[in-house]
Amino acid sequence: MTFLWLLEGLRTPFLDKLMQLVTYFGQELIIIAVICTLYWCVDKRFAYLLGFTYFSAGLCVQALKITFRIPRPWILDPEFTVVESALDGATGYSFPSGHTQGAACLFFPLALRTPRPTAKVLYVLAFLGIGFSRMYLGCHTPKDVLTSLILSIVIASVIWKYQSVLLDDHRYVRPITAALIFLSLAVAAYALLLHGSGAIETRYVVDCCKAAGAGFGFSVGYYIERTKLNFDPRAGSFFTQAAKLVIGLVLALAIKEGFSLIFGNSVLAKMLEYFILVLWVLVLYPYLFLRIKYPAVN
8 A cells, every 4th residue: 555655645637637548448448449340350360369368367357356355445545545537447346457457468469469669668568557557546556456467468478379279270169168168157156156155245246247248258259250150350441341340339339238228237137248249249240241241142
């Protein structure tokens, strides 16, 4: 907490707004939008690599959160104040940092991928800056951020090293799918078990089951797309690609918001919502687009 108290003393209205802007780039919405853009329009293989990294690390972070159950800094020390604008994005337990995990899982693979030294430095500064913003805003301690950074970088490095097994060798599609499904369902079952014993509240179960639903959706979508669909992101003109992206993102948002309105925010509903949302990204929308582009001939 000593470092957070130091940062609190440095706060100004301008820095508060700047750090809130920086932290925004570690949010789920931004990361999913980048993955969608790459997957639908640019580089499906690299989008898969980001997906493996993001969803695997996300499941691990959620499992650690409900295992250690460390409260947020302003709960640990009631005299400490958080930047008010950051409260809405600070859900769940404090350790490890979810925003930092998301940022590292996006920008670290981008740094590995680019051959340009300047771009590498900028990508590294991006996820380090997002991690720092979480501490400046008062949402996480250094331990929360550093643990998330180390965990995410290790997972990203392992996936990067073995990407040919994950993405190029069809012999391993089934065992990889099975492993991802097992990990997703295990995290959900673990959260429900802790909830049943009274160790965690429902809101923390929801966060875990959202991650589990997304991981499960990624697993199933990965298997179907790799074995049945084999979607090609290339679509001709820039206008066609832009229209495909915008329509896909709008419909994804409609699915997310509409699902909550219809089915509510229960644990099962949120898990299904994220399962369907990721399945939409990987399989349903590419299939719909292909049917429109190449209608079946009777």
